[in-house]
Amino acid sequence: MMRRKRPTCNSAGRVTAAQLLLSFLALSSSTVAYDQNAQIVLDGSPIITPPMIVEPPQPAEHTFTLRHILHHGTYRHPGLHRRRDVTEPQAQVWLAGDDGFEAEQMPPLKAKSSAQKIERLVDRRPMVVDPMVAEARERGYVLAGMPSAWTLDDVSGPDVTDKGTVLTMALIASDAYVEKPSLPDWDEVGKPFNRSADFGWETDGLRGHIFADENNSTIVIGLKGTSAAVFDGEGTTTNDKENDNLFFSCCCAQQGQWSWHQVCDCATGTYSCNNTCVTQALRAENRYYQAARELYSNVTEMYPDSNVWVVGHSLGGAVSSLLGLTYGLPVVTFEAVPEALAAGRLGLPVPPHGDPQYPQTREYTGTYHFGHTADPVYIGTCNGATASCSFAGYAMESACHTGYECTYDTVADKGWRVGIGTHKIRSVINDVIKKYDTVPKCKYTPECRDCGNWKMYESNSTNPSTSSSSSTTTKTRTRTETCKTPGWWGCLDETTTTTGTTTSTSTSTTTTSTSTCKTPGWFGCKDEVTTTTTSSSSTSTPTATTTTTCATPGWFGCKDKTVSVPSPTSHPITSPPPLPT
Numbered sequence: 001m002m003r004r005k006r007p008t009c010n011s012a013g014r015v016t017a018a019q020l021l022l023s024f025l026a027l028s029s030s031t032v033a034y035d036q037n038a039q040i041v042l043d044g045s046p047i048i049t050p051p052m053i054v055e056p057p058q059p060a061e062h063t064f065t066l067r068h069i070l071h072h073g074t075y076r077h078p079g080l081h082r083r084r085d086v087t088e089p090q091a092q093v094w095l096a097g098d099d100g101f102e103a104e105q106m107p108p109l110k111a112k113s114s115a116q117k118i119e120r121l122v123d124r125r126p127m128v129v130d131p132m133v134a135e136a137r138e139r140g141y142v143l144a145g146m147p148s149a150w151t152l153d154d155v156s157g158p159d160v161t162d163k164g165t166v167l168t169m170a171l172i173a174s175d176a177y178v179e180k181p182s183l184p185d186w187d188e189v190g191k192p193f194n195r196s197a198d199f200g201w202e203t204d205g206l207r208g209h210i211f212a213d214e215n216n217s218t219i220v221i222g223l224k225g226t227s228a229a230v231f232d233g234e235g236t237t238t239n240d241k242e243n244d245n246l247f248f249s250c251c252c253a254q255q256g257q258w259s260w261h262q263v264c265d266c267a268t269g270t271y272s273c274n275n276t277c278v279t280q281a282l283r284a285e286n287r288y289y290q291a292a293r294e295l296y297s298n299v300t301e302m303y304p305d306s307n308v309w310v311v312g313h314s315l316g317g318a319v320s321s322l323l324g325l326t327y328g329l330p331v332v333t334f335e336a337v338p339e340a341l342a343a344g345r346l347g348l349p350v351p352p353h354g355d356p357q358y359p360q361t362r363e364y365t366g367t368y369h370f371g372h373t374a375d376p377v378y379i380g381t382c383n384g385a386t387a388s389c390s391f392a393g394y395a396m397e398s399a400c401h402t403g404y405e406c407t408y409d410t411v412a413d414k415g416w417r418v419g420i421g422t423h424k425i426r427s428v429i430n431d432v433i434k435k436y437d438t439v440p441k442c443k444y445t446p447e448c449r450d451c452g453n454w455k456m457y458e459s460n461s462t463n464p465s466t467s468s469s470s471s472t473t474t475k476t477r478t479r480t481e482t483c484k485t486p487g488w489w490g491c492l493d494e495t496t497t498t499t500g501t502t503t504s505t506s507t508s509t510t511t512t513s514t515s516t517c518k519t520p521g522w523f524g525c526k527d528e529v530t531t532t533t534t535s536s537s538s539t540s541t542p543t544a545t546t547t548t549t550c551a552t553p554g555w556f557g558c559k560d561k562t563v564s565v566p567s568p569t570s571h572p573i574t575s576p577p578p579l580p581t
Helices: 012-044 126-139 163-173 238-247 275-281 287-302 315-327 340-345 410-414 425-433
Strands: 060-072 081-085 093-095 109-121 150-158 176-178 206-212 218-225 267-269 272-274 307-313 331-334 367-372 404-408 442-444 455-457 468-479 495-512 530-540
Touching: 060 218, 060 287, 081 287, 109 163, 126 287, 126 315, 150 163, 150 307, 163 218, 163 307, 163 331, 163 425, 206 287, 218 287, 218 315, 238 340, 272 275, 287 307, 287 315, 307 315, 315 331, 315 340, 315 367, 367 425
Parallel strands: 218 307, 272 455, 307 331, 331 367, 367 404
Antiparallel strands: 060 081, 060 109, 060 206, 093 176, 109 150, 206 218, 267 272, 404 442, 468 495, 495 530
């Protein structure tokens, strides 16, 4: 019997359905297995989420316009804080006519940005960072932060390899103003200021020109010091000297040129400085640094989500660098005073592996200092006997910058001589940046050291005690009342000589000083000392008796031999024992 052969279905739909069924079963089994494994993982250890990969910022081009002018008082008006808004987008911005240059209209400000690494705090809000700085200044030293509190970020900063960008940053760092009488008046930002004390407020303080790009994604703060300073070509003030000589001299302008303005008495010897004394002198808040922090805080309130750059010239450049080190900001300076010494004394935040005393050893700071070799302020040589800084009383002894130095060699390339006249920002713009075809290569110089010939020490030790002893021997000679045998050089009569009247005195002096010198001076501590003196003396008088008659007189006295009569010696006599009866 032949069986009927069942027909086979070769339909593509049937094959596809079968394949889908098998795939579903395979996926179901794998899903169950995955769920079981996942349950095991949940019971044993927490789930570790993969780290988020943050892409570095891409290069971009920006066009900046002036938006605000902020002014903060420093010495005469420390509570003053005013703001003027530039409401017209097409307002003409002018460069001030000073330094021998006429006023000119500022060209369009175009700049390029690129990614750069900056090691900074994770939480950089002023309300968090400012108490840390204040506490470090009060203690006198900086505590290294926890590694988790620091991060190495890729930040969008100015492209310092582009000549146009460097030129734009220099223009922002110069003194700018808006020539429009219709501009609104200055607004009070802080507490209401006494209008009766308004006279002269614009010449005292720190001014910040706030520039922003088209979409407010990047803000640039140009810091300009308005107080008179010798290296800005104007007169001098006592406050400027106290500020600069505290931060840019080795030991408060001591043991230098006769014209330097001394601001403390911390030198205790030849090139020996009491560092504790300097730290105490620095506890008074630096006005320029404080004003810069308050300006930055006001900018972050106006633009909380924007990336902030800081630029500055001369003293404004040094303050810009200190501000960038505090909050982790990209900074570009021009002819800045070497500020590494000041940064080490301000109590700025330091990463765990950093050295608080040598902030120039930090590599990822985001700070770039532009200057040239003919500027004595920038290269740190404005401190000689004939230097302009010294004549004005400034002790500019620091020579090290933090971050990177980008130096134009104008001495070798153009034959310039070193002089203070080349320090002007307008001279740098017209005679250096515009004249060179390219920008210099920026170099990291961690080996630089300030004040190498000074010995710095802490005054937390006790001075050693000293002791002295002295011994005095006195010989007394006496003669008889009447000379019976006179000679050429005196009486030849018998003499009675008492020899060896010896007095021995021992004095022990103990000097006790306090653990901290409160009044240091040039050659040691001026504090009062407590001296305890203990004296002891002993006298022994052996007696020698001479002969009664001089048998051999001579030219210079009697030549008889002296016979000493010893004192009688008594011996105890023991009585005989009793005899037996």
